[in-house]
Amino acid sequence: MPRDILIVDDAPNIVLSLEFLMKKEGFTVRVAVDGDEALKAMEERAPDLILLDVMMPKRNGYEVCQTIRAREEWKNTRIIMLTAKGRDVEREKGLAMGADDYVTKPFATRDLVVKVREMLDIAES
């Protein structure tokens, strides 16, 4: 059964690249362009992992993260935060909000893919 990934970002080209990378790994991919859409998608079906941008219109990434972590039934969803703000404080904040890992934009595509696979406990093929 293919793993389910939710991509949340407001920059269309970034979404496009992430979509390409995740689909290539054989994951089922859904897309949301802001926090509200992301939560709507969660209600529909909790994914195995979320790639979550921080700076978004309407609810930002931290809020979304917090909301997800407050729901018992969503505890198995892994969260990787994506942000263009590369400072340590942001990283700490993300982790404090309950994110599982943190990736700084621009990211190396290979590293990202490895990180996602690790997170989903998929052995290196």
Next chain:
Amino acid sequence: MTLPWEWVVPLISVAYLGLLFAVAYFADMRADQGRSLISNPYVYTLSIAVYCTSWTFYGSVGRAAVSGIGFLPIYLGPTLMAAIWWPILGKIIRISKDNRITSIADFIASRYGKSRGIAAMVTLIAVVGIMPYITLQLKAVATSLDVLVHHLEYGFSSGHPAAPWGDTALYVALILALFSVLFGTRHLDATERHEGMVAAIAFESIIKLLAFLAVGLFVTFGLFDGPGELFQKTMADPKLKSLMGFGTLSGGYSSWFSLTFLAMMAILFLPRQFQVLVVENVNENHIRKAAWLFPLYLLIINLFVLPIAFAGNLIFPGASADPDTFVLTLPIFGDQQWLALFAYLGGLSAATSMVIVAAIALSTMVCNDLIIPAFLRFHLQVQEDLSGIILTIRRGVILALLLLGYIYFRLIGESHTLVTIGLVSFAAAAQFAPPILLGIFWKGASRRGAIAGLLAGFLIWAHTLLLASFAISGWIPESFLTEGPWGITWLRPYALFGLSVFDPITHSIFWSMLINIGLLITVSLFDRQTAVERIQALNFVNVFEQGARGGEAYLWSGSVSVVDLKRLVARFVGPTRAMRDFDHFITQHRLILPENGIAPSSLVAFAEQRLAGAIGSASARIMIHSIVKGEELDLEGVMRILDQTSQVIEYSQRLEQKSAELEAATRQLKQANTRLQELDRLKDEFISTISHELRTPLTSIRAFSEILRDNEDLPTEERQNFLGIVIKETERLTRLVNQVLDLAKLESGLMEWHPTEVDLAEVTQEAIDVTSRLFENRSVTLENFVPSHPIILTADRDRIQRVIINFLSNAVKFSPEGSGRVEIRLREEPAFIGLEVKDNGPGIQEGEHKRIFDKFHQVRDESGENKPGGSGLGLAICQRIVDHHNGRIWVESGPNLGATFIFVLPLFQPEKKEIAKKEASPSNR
């Protein structure tokens, strides 16, 4: 009517004076037992009421009978003064207690360098000035006695047989002299209060108040049916009715003003008022209560003045009775002999209290400031006890003063009303006001200034009032008044220097005060004070500031033995008392002094003060001087000591100032720090935003580059698509970097501007051409309303065009694809040109209208989709460009109404300099 009144009245008078003496004796006895009768604000207030003399008792009614409410200023003045007693009187009392001041002459002399000259001068002015006032009292007592006895004996029939005992005034003078001696000179030291005297005059103040009220009540309710009827009847008489207005005082308002002023000065500076207010004051705090009790007393005693005056005018029409004696004649008319007698005793109280206090005050001054200095000049080395001699001198002076008053009465007394004589004295006392008031508030007032002012003021007073009154009495030729002395018309006493608009009193006050104050200030400004003067000036002006004073003790640097000092003081105050005072001082200051040792300067200063209490500060200074061997410190020495003190004060003031400055600096630093923190926060935000904006295209570029690298097997179409994205994002990145750099330049003022003559129509047309591709791409129509004729203004061509392009590209971006419609037009106004671009997009919410011009603020449509290529810097840059041209930029819009972006530019730019300055300050918005 069977009583032999011509004997009964004098007997009762003497008995009354005897009662007074008993009161005084009792008070003195209580004082000796340490249970003072007078140490409370009520007795203090009653003693101040010595202000109300026979002038009040008889004269107010007399004045009211001829001038209506014209008697009021004399009571208005003290009431006003009482309101400001604390700062003035409080200070004078404190100074007097600190310096053991014995009289007003002593006070002024002490302030101005303990000058014997000033002391003598003030004494002379006081004696000459007050003599008429004493005369007034003699006259009042004598007249009231004669009138009372006459009317009691003969009713109101005509004919004036002389009283059987002959010259009433002489006996009155002698008896009053006797009582003054008894009251006033039991002790030597004048600073020791005359408790008995104060108790007696307080008692008299009660009697005169009760007597006046009794007469008033009888007249109002006994002779008439209350004030209503009295008032009605008065109003019915046209002559009397005219008394009720303000115009009744000759001289009108200026007269009201000058009389009120005179009375304000008199309540403080008449020698007898100074005596009871200052010298006899037991406790400074009493003046707080007296400040409202005394005006209350004045109010009550004046309550029945008008009713009595009206009644007198109604009952004795024409001039059948002297208005000054209405208080006596009305009760007799009403057949109330005993009430008349009581009224007479009230008048007697008023007169005697004034005479006793004035005589004591004046005798202290004459003795200390005129006789003793002269006496000491010839008997400096006499070693015997002088205290007895001094007492004898004082008694002699009192007798002489009253006899002088009697002589003055014989010379002049018959021709003047009570009030006129009293005002002459008030005007003399007013001369003391400038040197005292300026002296206690202005350190610069100097001895020579005070002498010049006093002398000139006194001479003008003497000329315009005293000599003039002599002329009226016929004592000197009348031509003195009408043609001036020696025929010099500008010296006419009632029209000095040709000034003839005032009544005589106002005229005299005007000139004497003007010249007194003028000379005091002018001479002082050009004068150099001596050491003693400066020390005394400091002591007086700074009396409430501990530590700023005390130069006095340094003054005596010569050597004198303790025993010599003691012997000197003993000569004037008696050996027992001297011994006691010295021992007290020595124990209090924990000094260990062998009898033959050198006295420390503090002890010398103490001895001088002690002597001053007995013989006045000026004489005391001379006496100490005569036994201290070696010179006083020279001027430089004293100045040095004073300067050290003042340096310390100045230093601490500077310290205070410094710490205040530090506090201010700290405050400024804190503000700056807050501002910096705010700026730091803004900077962080800016960097974080920039970082985000730059990383977003970079992320896409890197991601797709890596995808292209790692996926060689991509179909060509997808490969082309990804490459296109990379190129687009690279363009976006470039644009963004350029805009950030532009914004940085604009904000730091480093942007170079090239203002030229610009045709805005042409520039706009070019901008339309540049953006036409965008319109075609999205199938948006552009309605062009730009006129074809040139519109010239001064501006930076490229920058303005950039604003227009920005407007157009924004409009096309937010207009719906296909159905989009954009209008562009120019607005021509006399002073400015406007450009507006209107679209039919989703519009901008009200709250966003300002924020869209903020850096990195991006407008998103409802779907939240980020429009391509927006950096969020375009409008921020536009705004700065328009600002630089002194224009204005804004948006008009509502949701679903489309948006209209507008800027206006002035046709004429301000001068270049200003533009340059504006550039220098980046945040001129």
